[in-house]
Amino acid sequence: DTAVSQTPKYLVTQMGNDKSIKCEQNLGHDTMYWYKQDSKKFLKIMFSYNNKELIINETVPNRFSPKSPDKAHLNLHINSLELGDSAVYFCASSQYHEQYFGPGTRLTVT
Amino acid sequence: KQEVTQIPAALSVPEGENLVLNCSFTDSAIYNLQWFRQDPGKGLTSLLLIQSSQREQTSGRLNASLDKSSGRSTLYIAASQPGDSATYLCAVRTGANNLFFGTGTRLTVIP
Secondary structure, three states, X not given: OOOEEEEOOEEEEOOOOOEEEEEEEOOOOOEEEEEEEOOOOOEEEEEEEOOOXXXXXXXXXXXXXXXXXXXXXXXXXXXXXXXXXXXXXXEEEEEOOEEEEOOOEEEEEX | OOOEEEEOOEEEEEOOOOEEEEEEEOOOOOOEEEEXXXXXXXXXXXXXXEEOOOOEEEEOXXXXXXXXXXXXXXXXXXXXXXXXXXXEEEEEEOOOOOXXXXXXXXXXXXX
16 A cells, blocks of 8 residues: 555666656655655755646756656656666655655666 | 755764754745655655644654744654654755755664
C-alpha cells in the first residue's frame, strides 16, 4: 500500500546511455514532482506537473524530460547521460500543497 | 530568489533532551512551510505542514512554529529518543508548485 513508489531503486549505467525512472502514486493527487538530491544532500526541484501544466526548472538540461501517461504516473526520461547526472532522484506528489515523497532512485553514471 | 538556510548543520544531543532546529528563509511571501525527516538512504517523510496564516503546528513530541514576517521557523523536539536520529529538512512553498529546501540539520541522539 505504498503511497509513492519508484523503480528502480538503484540504477548504474554508462555515459551516453538513455534511461528512465518510473514513479507511481496511489493517493489520487493531482500534482507530481521530480527532485534531484546531489552529493551534498541538497534537494532541488526539477519539474512539477499536473494534468494541465508542466513547470520546468530552468536550470534542468533538456536531456531530462518528464512523461505522464496518466494522472497516477510521472516518469523521468534522461537522454545522453553524463557523469554529473549521478544523484538520488525523488518523485513526489501533493494535494493541498503537502508533499509525499517516494523512496528515491540512486543513479550512478560511470 | 528564495534561499532557505538551516542551523545548525549537525547536532548531537543525549537522549531525553529537548532540542530546537532552526530554519530561515529570505522571501517571506510563502504559501506554507513543511518539515521533513530523511533517514540515511531513504526518502523524505513529512512531519508537519504550517500554512502561511498559521503560527504553529503540533504532532506528538514535535512542535513547529512559523514567523513569516521575520522569515523563521523552528522545529522543537521534546524528550529526544535515539529513533529521532535523522536529517531534518525544512521546505517553503512559493508560488503554486515551487518548493525550496533547506540544507538540512543532521541530528544524532545518543543513548
